[in-house]
Amino acid sequence: MTVTYEQAHELVERRLSAASLGHSERVAATAAHLASQYGEDPEAARLAGLLHDWHREMPAEELLQRARELGIEVTDVDEAVPYLLHGPVAQADLSREIPGISEEVLVAVGAHTYGVPDMPRLAMIVYIADVMEPNRHQEGASALRASAGIRTLDDLFAEAYAASLNHLVERRRRIHPQTVSTWNDIAARTQR
Numbered sequence: 001m002t003v004t005y006e007q008a009h010e011l012v013e014r015r016l017s018a019a020s021l022g023h024s025e026r027v028a029a030t031a032a033h034l035a036s037q038y039g040e041d042p043e044a045a046r047l048a049g050l051l052h053d054w055h056r057e058m059p060a061e062e063l064l065q066r067a068r069e070l071g072i073e074v075t076d077v078d079e080a081v082p083y084l085l086h087g088p089v090a091q092a093d094l095s096r097e098i099p100g101i102s103e104e105v106l107v108a109v110g111a112h113t114y115g116v117p118d119m120p121r122l123a124m125i126v127y128i129a130d131v132m133e134p135n136r137h138q139e140g141a142s143a144l145r146a147s148a149g150i151r152t153l154d155d156l157f158a159e160a161y162a163a164s165l166n167h168l169v170e171r172r173r174r175i176h177p178q179t180v181s182t183w184n185d186i187a188a189r190t191q192r
């Protein structure tokens, strides 16, 4: 059994605010387009994009508690910024709450906050779509939109990830250990 986009949309609509729903729909459409440009499955990308912020509005305390219940490693960075857990906790919860979601979609949802070492291509696509969906106006988003479909997927992801890392460093924020592993992998693959 697989879940359709329409079925998933009904569920997302029930749990997220209108603003987050709109963002999720735009990430879904952007991810589907990127997938077709990069030879990945557009339907898997669309579903992952729609579901990626499943736990986006879960309160911090609840995210921490849920992560502990699920046996997800809670580092001191997660404790300082519980918001980061909305990816991994959604990956685990979605596998129980909506049967039939493929593993690659679940991994893409889980990896969209601090990444996962050796990022799968679908996870890179969702990560990039989250950063460059049409309503994103932060630095780097328009450069990503201009490069999409032209540069390699690894390159595009490295660019998106570098922008996120720069943002953290400039604001003197902590960096999650898994973000460092993700960065080291993509840097090794795309070294100039």
Ligand SMILES: [Fe+2]
Pocket (backbone or CB within 6 Å): 052, 053, 056, 086, 112, 113
């Ligand atoms: Fe998110």
Ligand SMILES: [Fe+2]
Pocket (backbone or CB within 6 Å): 023, 027, 052, 053, 130
């Ligand atoms: Fe998002």
